[in-house]
Amino acid sequence: MPGRAILGDRNAELIEAIALVQTDVDRVLEAMRRLPRGRKPYYTLRRKDITTMAPVERAARFLYLNRYCFNGLFRTNLRGEFNVPYGRQKNRVTIDEALLIRGAQQLRSAFVIQADFEDTIRYAGKNDFVYLDPPYVEDEGNGFTEYGPDSFGIKDLTRFSETLKRLNAIGAKFLVSYADTSSARKMLETWNVRRVWTRRNIAGFAQKRRGVYELLATNI
DSSP: OOOOOOBTBTTHHHHHHHHHHHHHHHHHHHHHHTSOOSHHHHHHHHHSOGGGSOHHHHHHHHHHHHHHBGGGOOOBOTTSOBOOOBOTTGGGOOOOHHHHHHHHHHHTTOOOOOOOHHHHGGGOOTTOEEEEOOOOEEETTEEOOTTSTTOSOGGGHHHHHHHHHHHHHTTOEEEEEEEOOHHHHHHHTTSEEEEEEEEOOOSSSGGGOOEEEEEEEEOO
């Protein structure tokens, strides 16, 4: 059963695109093939009023912009509008249609929702496995908010900690990945925690992508 999204809600385009790939990937691909490539067409499409477009066209637009944008980022402004610039040398990049079709096949058994994490985990039951990867709060008062307004922040850590306790109480198994910070260590100290070395690949420029320590915490 695909998720539902109302235009104007934050991340609505993402949820709608997933739902259309899930249920009608052939029409989404057909719409994508009609879209011209290049910097100028990219910005023309990015500026287009999505309320004037059919759902399949919006899904194609979302996937197209994400494929040809800078570094494959998903980021919106305060109005919820996609605002990532065009990626350099993207004219030679193509859409991997076979990959999208395989993704659609995998999504057919998935239920996709758009909700706060506390609402989402209410679907979990005994013996379910839950993976949680919230936006990282690097330190006190400095939440990671670049990819959208009102993102997960320091104020949400207590709620998140209580969510883990509820998952454990109902018999669900969970794994959390999080930045190695003093706040995170305190939040996760109840569980089995492992410190791991990983590489941050999301930075816009390769020279700024660095190795860091992160935390993996589980009740297993």
